[in-house]
Amino acid sequence: QQQVKQSPQSLIVQKGGISIINCAYENTAFDYFPWYQQFPGKGPALLIAIRPDVSEKKEGRFTISFNKSAKQFSLHIMDSQPGDSATYFCAASMLKTRGSTLGRLYFGRGTQLTVWP
Amino acid sequence: DGGITQSPKYLFRKEGQNVTLSCEQNLNHDAMYWYRQDPGQGLRLIYYSQIVNDFQKGDIAEGYSVSREKKESFPLTVTSAQKNPTAFYLCASSIYHSYNEQFFGPGTRLTVL
Numbered sequence A: 001q002q003q004v005k006q007s008p009q010s011l012i013v014q015k016g017g018i019s020i021i022n023c024a025y026e027n028t029a030f031d032y033f034p035w036y037q038q039f040p041g042k043g044p045a046l047l048i049a050i051r052p053d054v055s056e057k058k059e060g061r062f063t064i065s066f067n068k069s070a071k072q073f074s075l076h077i078m079d080s081q082p083g084d085s086a087t088y089f090c091a092a093s094m095l096k097t098r099g100s101t102l103g104r105l106y107f108g109r110g111t112q113l114t115v116w117p
Numbered sequence B: 001d002g003g004i005t006q007s008p009k010y011l012f013r014k015e016g017q018n019v020t021l022s023c024e025q026n027l028n029h030d031a032m033y034w035y036r037q038d039p040g041q042g043l044r045l046i047y048y049s050q051i052v053n054d055f056q057k058g059d060i061a062e063g064y065s066v067s068r069e070k071k072e073s074f075p076l077t078v079t080s081a082q083k084n085p086t087a088f089y090l091c092a093s094s095i096y097h098s099y100n101e102q103f104f105g106p107g108t109r110l111t112v113l
Helices: none
Strands: A004-007 A010-014 A019-025 A033-038 A045-050 A056-059 A062-067 A072-077 A086-092 A111-116 B004-007 B010-013 B019-025 B031-038 B042-049 B064-066 B076-078 B087-094 B108-112
Touching (some): A019 A111, B010 B019, B019 B031, B019 B108, B076 B087
Parallel strands (some): A010 A111, B010 B108
Antiparallel strands (some): A033 A045
């Protein structure tokens, strides 16, 4: 059962455009929502993350929008550049609570973004 | 430089052979993880370890084994029982008590011939 559902699977955007990737989850215990960026042949790297006490977080051209009631969050890449072409993964996790073990990450299936020059 | 190293980068094996993938970190992180990545499947958790000499199965542990004898090392053995082992394998680590920000190694691509 996929804990985090991600769409679209692939995305093609023109240089300067806005890239939008969406994720949805069901488990309301999740309280940490990171996005990872992966270039071909490399390991993923943390791009930006949000906690549910805020509705938006911005770092440079990258913004996470979070809708707690809808259990959805999205990544917006403004002024998309060819160098942004990569695979993006959303994920969710919950803080370790009493009696539980590791706050493992549950990943979406990824979105392959291509930005045309 | 602090980070995670995985070796080798490419690995070939014949069917029926066991193979061990190396993962070392010098970040002083308590937790370590192994993921398998296949096209369109995202990152699937194989095993994870919170402390030395302790580890738990993830979602797809069948056909794999791990050990955690040292804090900085978490090798993964792909056994002959794994039916479809050809994949990209990623190791990661995180600070135990954090919000689980994970740092990934560069990966090992395993091909079964």
